[in-house]
Amino acid sequence: MNAPPLRQVLSPCLLIDLMSWPFFSLSKSPRHVPVSFRMGRVTMQVAGQDGSPMATIWDADILIWAVSTLVVARRRGRPVSPHVRGSIREVLRFLGRGETATRYDRLRAGLERLAGTCVTTSLRQTRDGVQGFSWVVAWQERRGELDLILPQWLCDAVIRRAVLDLDPRYFTLTGGFERWLYLLVRRHAGRQKDGWAFDLRHLHEKSASRSPYPRFLFEIRRLVTADSLPGYRLRLEAGTTPVLRFSPDTVPESYPQDGVDNHVEDS
Known part of the structure; x- marks a missing residue:
């Protein structure tokens, strides 16, 4: 055939x-x-x-x-x-x-x-x-x-x-910032049950964003509230340096087909 x-x-x-x-x-x-x-x-x-x-x-x-x-x-x-x-x-x-x-x-x-x-x-x-x-x-x-x-x-x-x-719903994301965040979350959280986390100062640096940190923090909070990233949940933890945690909302065997290792470099 x-x-x-x-x-x-x-x-x-x-x-x-x-x-x-x-x-x-x-x-x-x-x-x-x-x-x-x-x-x-x-x-x-x-x-x-x-x-x-x-x-x-x-x-x-x-x-x-x-x-x-x-x-x-x-x-x-x-x-x-x-x-x-x-x-x-x-x-x-x-x-x-x-x-x-x-x-x-x-x-x-x-x-x-x-x-x-x-x-x-x-x-x-x-x-x-x-x-x-x-x-x-x-x-x-x-x-x-x-x-x-x-x-x-x-x-x-x-x-x-x-x-x-990638989740095909990625193409429905209309904002460049949320697209960037989805790709990073997909890369680091993968299908690991416990997900991953970044402190926001580090994440802001990693984004190479031209926006000042307060604006970056505003956008992160907006996306956490919207909860719009396909297949993942975001959680913002307050503190001296806020931390963004993210994890798969479900972990089916069929998605993603290629997972990430359990030990991903925080870089």
Whole structure:
């Protein structure tokens, strides 16, 4: 029996490293100010090339589609290549977006930002030193068909299974801040019964947010009250330094398919 088309079994996945660090702008308005980040041994510079805006967390949805496509290929024993193909229509449907002309244009603009964003980080340290990369090496669209070339290291990470499944409801989150928080919570809490916790000063630093700490604290409190993160519960513990605790609201065996280790570095 022939294997079903990939689009019938595609479920959202993302690389673990992309869920822990401030790689993307959280604002819907163009961000031209680069991200300059340092925490422990991790350093990061993210900027648009030639003054263009950097990629946003909504643009990263395209990477989720591409990574998910590669994960399906890997699970089926097919070759995993940086060259990913699909139709614009399939991408929009996967992301739960409408198929209007405006949506097509926004997707193309997102591809341009992904290709035009330069990232230099110690997470990509090699024998030759720190190396820079763009999220998309090249892309082309012809008659609604998309050809996408990803960095080789991203493809290698999929082969190493350094990915986590995401709740499809992630795509319904409308705020950049809550999307960022979901990814971080998914990365660190996983399906661990006891979840994880961050003190808010540390979390604010980790976000590389341009907002002052009081505004950051306000946003955290708002999300705790809204209780809108798919699959997780948030709890804010008051104290000299407030702590955000988060844990899965349920721990079914079928979700997530790829869990995190019980000992995740608090970094």
